[in-house]
Amino acid sequence: MLENVWIIPAIPALSFVLILAIGKRTPGKGHFIGIAAVAVAFVLALVTAGEWIAREPAKDPVSALADVSDECSRTPQLARDGAYPVEAEGHGGEGKEASGDHGGEDEHAAGEVELAAPAGGGVVAAPAAAAAEEEEPEYTRPVVRCLGWYQSSTTDGGEHGVTDAAVRTVQMTVGTQTDGQSVLMLVVVTLISLLVHVYSTDYVNGDRRYTHYFAFLSLFTASMLFFVLAENTLQMIVGWELVGVCSFALIGHWWEEKPNSDAALKAFLTNRVGDMGLLVGVITLYFGAGQTFNILDINTQANNGEISHTLLLISACCLIAAVMSKSGQFILHTWLPDAMAGPTPVSALIHAATMVVAGIYMVARLYPVFFHGLSISGSSINLLAVVGSVTALFGALLGFVQKDIKKVLAYSTVSQLGFMVASLGVGAWTAALFHLFTHAFFKACLFLGAGSLSHACHHSFNMVDDMGGLRKIMPKTFATYMIGFLSLAGVFPLAGFWSKDEILAGTGGMNKANGTYYFVLVMLLLAAFCTAAYMTRTVWYAFFGEYRGHHHPHESGPRITIPLMILAFLGAVAGFANLPSQMGGLDLHSVAHQFEHLVEPVGIYFPGEAQGFTHAKFNGWLAWIASAAGALGIVLTWFFYTGKLSALEGLASRLRIARAGKTLLENKYYLDHLYTDVVAGGTKGPLARASYWFNQKVLDGVVDGAGRTAVAAGRWVYSKIDQAVVDGAVDGVAAASSGTGGVLRRLQTGRVQQYAALFFAAAALLAGVIVVVIGG
Amino acid sequence: MLLNQFLLLSAVLFCIGIYGVVVRRNGVMVLMSIELILNAVNINLVAFGANTGTPMGQVFSLFVIAVAAAEVGVGLAIVLLIYRNRHSIDIDELDELKG
Numbered sequence: 001m002l003e004n005v006w007i008i009p010a011i012p013a014l015s016f017v018l019i020l021a022i023g024k025r026t027p028g029k030g031h032f033i034g035i036a037a038v039a040v041a042f043v044l045a046l047v048t049a050g051e052w053i054a055r056e057p058a059k060d061p062v063s064a065l066a067d068v069s070d071e072c073s074r075t076p077q078l079a080r081d082g083a084y085p086v087e088a089e090g091h092g093g094e095g096k097e098a099s100g101d102h103g104g105e106d107e108h109a110a111g112e113v114e115l116a117a118p119a120g121g122g123v124v125a126a127p128a129a130a131a132a133e134e135e136e137p138e139y140t141r142p143v144v145r146c147l148g149w150y151q152s153s154t155t156d157g158g159e160h161g162v163t164d165a166a167v168r169t170v171q172m173t174v175g176t177q178t179d180g181q182s183v184l185m186l187v188v189v190t191l192i193s194l195l196v197h198v199y200s201t202d203y204v205n206g207d208r209r210y211t212h213y214f215a216f217l218s219l220f221t222a223s224m225l226f227f228v229l230a231e232n233t234l235q236m237i238v239g240w241e242l243v244g245v246c247s248f249a250l251i252g253h254w255w256e257e258k259p260n261s262d263a264a265l266k267a268f269l270t271n272r273v274g275d276m277g278l279l280v281g282v283i284t285l286y287f288g289a290g291q292t293f294n295i296l297d298i299n300t301q302a303n304n305g306e307i308s309h310t311l312l313l314i315s316a317c318c319l320i321a322a323v324m325s326k327s328g329q330f331i332l333h334t335w336l337p338d339a340m341a342g343p344t345p346v347s348a349l350i351h352a353a354t355m356v357v358a359g360i361y362m363v364a365r366l367y368p369v370f371f372h373g374l375s376i377s378g379s380s381i382n383l384l385a386v387v388g389s390v391t392a393l394f395g396a397l398l399g400f401v402q403k404d405i406k407k408v409l410a411y412s413t414v415s416q417l418g419f420m421v422a423s424l425g426v427g428a429w430t431a432a433l434f435h436l437f438t439h440a441f442f443k444a445c446l447f448l449g450a451g452s453l454s455h456a457c458h459h460s461f462n463m464v465d466d467m468g469g470l471r472k473i474m475p476k477t478f479a480t481y482m483i484g485f486l487s488l489a490g491v492f493p494l495a496g497f498w499s500k501d502e503i504l505a506g507t508g509g510m511n512k513a514n515g516t517y518y519f520v521l522v523m524l525l526l527a528a529f530c531t532a533a534y535m536t537r538t539v540w541y542a543f544f545g546e547y548r549g550h551h552h553p554h555e556s557g558p559r560i561t562i563p564l565m566i567l568a569f570l571g572a573v574a575g576f577a578n579l580p581s582q583m584g585g586l587d588l589h590s591v592a593h594q595f596e597h598l599v600e601p602v603g604i605y606f607p608g609e610a611q612g613f614t615h616a617k618f619n620g621w622l623a624w625i626a627s628a629a630g631a632l633g634i635v636l637t638w639f640f641y642t643g644k645l646s647a648l649e650g651l652a653s654r655l656r657i658a659r660a661g662k663t664l665l666e667n668k669y670y671l672d673h674l675y676t677d678v679v680a681g682g683t684k685g686p687l688a689r690a691s692y693w694f695n696q697k698v699l700d701g702v703v704d705g706a707g708r709t710a711v712a713a714g715r716w717v718y719s720k721i722d723q724a725v726v727d728g729a730v731d732g733v734a735a736a737s738s739g740t741g742g743v744l745r746r747l748q749t750g751r752v753q754q755y756a757a758l759f760f761a762a763a764a765l766l767a768g769v770i771v772v773v774i775g776g
Numbered sequence: 777m778l779l780n781q782f783l784l785l786s787a788v789l790f791c792i793g794i795y796g797v798v799v800r801r802n803g804v805m806v807l808m809s810i811e812l813i814l815n816a817v818n819i820n821l822v823a824f825g826a827n828t829g830t831p832m833g834q835v836f837s838l839f840v841i842a843v844a845a846a847e848v849g850v851g852l853a854i855v856l857l858i859y860r861n862r863h864s865i866d867i868d869e870l871d872e873l874k875g
């Protein structure tokens with residue numbers, strides 16, 4: 001199964017075609033095909049995961065690459081040839097590697113934006129390397145398979161480890177890279193998609209485009225699976241764009257209403273901005289890594305200092321732009337809340353498993369590029385970390401002023417994605433993916449819960465005006481929503497607590513694991529506080545107080561509540577997948593770090609301890625502080641809404657600064673105004689005028705000029721050639737015939753005697769000639 | 777020689793016949809002029825035949841007389857029809873083929 005994982009995306013893709021072709025004629029109008037396909041894909045994903053878990057790690061980095069096909073990647077061959085240092089051979093190799101790496105940093109540090117601190121990095125690396133000596137190193141064994149679809153020859157000056165030939169064949173391939181990271185995503189995507197499919201059969205029941213909806217759910221799933229399995233960056237781009245197209249189609253599912261189609265367009269166009277970054281980044285890496293799209297090759301070269309630091313920095317920055325648009329990072333996040341215009345299950349799918357996590361996944365996939373390009377191990381601030389932490393806090397703040405429960409959840413996703421990006425930015429790779437994993441469950445649970453609420457309240461998402469007191473009417477939705485909420489707020493021992501805590505520990509602000517990202521730590525703690533507070537607000541409005549709507553709400557059916565329960569259960573327990581080994585005196589060594597062990601790659605293509613990549617240890621103090629921040633957020637908000645915190649009431653009307661802040665938040669930092677009025681409005685006018693001028697003067701000039709020349713040429717041909725030569729010839733012939741005819745007709749008098757006279761005259765003449773010529 | 781006198785007579789007759797054909801307006805007169813021409817030819821044939829001592833000239837002239845009889849029959853029939861249609865046998869008026 002590990003070699004043939006391509007089947008997993010192929011099944012939903014097939015289901016897409018089938019549903020479009022015959023879906024309307026099958027019972028259930030297509031949802032059976034969709035559910036069956038995703039269920040099969042889910043089972044196969046589980047089988048793949050099982051095989052991955054059972055896979056024995058390799059003892060040295062070269063044999064770890066035995067299952068990487070030589071057709072796809074040139075890394076295994078180079079590794080067998082000894083191009084890369086094998087760290088397992090002892091301390092000497094590691095030391096050499098580390099010093100070489102920092103030497104490289106030294107060269108660039110002066111000229112770059114990142115003020116790397118090589119000395120700090122060295123200090124951090126030394127104890128980590130010592131710790132690594134105790135355990136036998138184990139190397140993960142990825143499986144890479146591919147199929148070439150395009151070949152072309154190119155010249156390569158023998159650089160980048162290619163020594164044998166100056167002319168080499170570039171092969172473009174499509175294939176699969178199966179390792180912990182992609183297997184994780186296979187399971188998450190297919191599971192969430194399956195639950196969303198089941199949920200949708202009730203939620204969009206009777207919709208006017210029911211079959212179309214299920215067809216696109218299938219395609220969405222297939223695209224995301226295609227993306228996560230990508231073996232090369234080109235395939236990543238294809239999957240990335242496919243996901244974008246599907247989200248466009250599903251956000252605009254009810255396109256008859258203008259705001260919905262506007263939201264779909266906004267999602268699509270905002271993503272185009274970032275896609276430019278992705279394209280430039282991928283192309284930069286393609287040439288930087290010696291004309292290869294293969295992810296393993298790029299990562300290996302980036303990780304072994306074969307690509308210059310400047311180049312890595314440039315491509316990392318370009319790729320960050322792509323992440324900002326796709327994963328809704330601050331200033332390009334504006335499409336994400338608007339994307340709530342789509343059906344709620346789609347929102348759940350977009351926010352939990354597909355689309356927005358694509359950005360996170362891409363960074364994690366090409367991590368060595370970012371790790372070395374941004375000098376993550378040695379610095380205390382970098383672009384990725386800043387983008388992530390700013391998004392985490394500013395996104396969370398926006399959650400306070402929304403009336404629409406789905407928009408609160410959307411900003412919550414923005415904020416949580418900020419956590420993940422910040423986590424990747426500070427070097428806590430596993431923590432980011434772990435948070436992605438847990439977040440997928442509880443956020444899907446919350447979204448589907450919000451959908452259940454709106455299903456009950458006559459399709460309204462306005463929690464301030466149309467909900468309230470629903471906890472007694474909808475006990476199942478309430479219970480599952482509460483679990484999701486507490487997990488998101490980071491309450492012990494639910495999943496969100498573990499993953500969030502791992503990210504906070506990873507910032508290194510408290511225990512100096514990697515760099516010392518104090519800024520990120522503070523921002524994320526504030527964001528955690530805000531998260532707990534705004535989520536309490538949604539719970540208060542939706543479930544407590546008096547019912548404020550006008551319809552009679554009712555609990556949703558089993559097809560809605562059962563997916564909620566499954567997700568709530570996973571949202572509660574998923575955190576135990578990656579327990580810390582030491583916690584409050586408890587020794588959890590035997591069950592600890594399972595997730596890290598299975599997902600995090602170890603090998604020459606991924607930063608190791610020698611390059612300063614470390615794992616933060618669980619920090620009791622930090623866990624207490626984070627929990628306290630969450631609890632404080634919940635309690636304060638609770639008191640505020642129950643009226644026990646009268647000091648804060650009416651703050652916005654009394655205090656000018658509070659009012660200004662609220663206005664700023666209500667206008668979403670004026671970013672939409674900036675985009676539509678300043679950027680779009682500012683460029684629209686001049687652009688339109690320039691286009692008009694170009695059209696009138698240049699294009700029309702060319703066209704008019706061509707027209708005028710043609711007219712003049714036609715006139716000349718008409719007067720000089722047609723009239724004079726052609727018509728002259730024709731007329732001349734006619735006139736000549738007519739003239740001769742006029743002359744000759746006089747001979748034909750019709751008088752027989754005249755003819756006879758002529759006849760005899762001619763006969764006489766002939767006789768005369770005969771007599772003279774012959775007779776003579 | 778005797779032959780010359782016959783030939784002269786035939787030439788004179790021929791010329792009178794041509795003159796009659798070209799000049800006369802009456803259709804019947806034209807037909808008669810044609811008879812003159814044919815008879816001029818007959819005289820020629822008989823004269824040459826007598827001169828050479830063969831019967832060939834006489835045979836030919838008998839043919840010509842027979843054909844001429846037929847020709848006059850047809851010709852007179854045509855003239856009669858013209859007269860019936862136009863009440864005139866003036867050849868000058870028959871210029872319907874004028875170009």
